[in-house]
Amino acid sequence: MTVTIVSKFAGLVTNFEVRAVLLGRGADPQVPPDPPRTREAANCEVKVLEALQKSPAALQTRELISAFSEAIEVFGLTKGEKLQLVNEVPSTLVHIHVIVEDCEERFSGEQLDTLLELIETHLGSSRLDQGEKEGSEDDEG
Secondary structure, three states, rough: OOOOOOOOOOOOOHHHHHHHHHHHHHHHHOOOOOOOOEEEEEEHHHHHHHHHOOOEEEEEEHHHHHHHHHHOOHOOOHHHHHHHHHHOOOOOOOHHHHHHHHHHHHOOOHHHHHHHHHHHHHHHHHHHHHHHHHHHHHOOO
């Protein structure tokens, strides 16, 4: 997949998009950089990519994000709120309350349950939770 930067500073980007750009620039530590870049730039890019590989962005696709964005249009969320939902993939109502400003005033409990279901359906928060549980079990053993 190729990501083209049309305009610098044109708006917000998801972690998925940042990850795609870094992969396109050769920041993957598994692949040698071509052409070679300065050590500092490559190290910085590699570190960011390593962090993103452990985030929800590693499991996302452009199609999933687009479908999720369309599904949540009815909520009238801000661009920043949508971005945070995609980047963080909240799995609890408490997490949604942290992301969405004035959540209790803007949405009913039923609407928030629906939003949580849409997050699960499109972005798969339970897969992420399961991965975290498995990782913590390994740490304990």
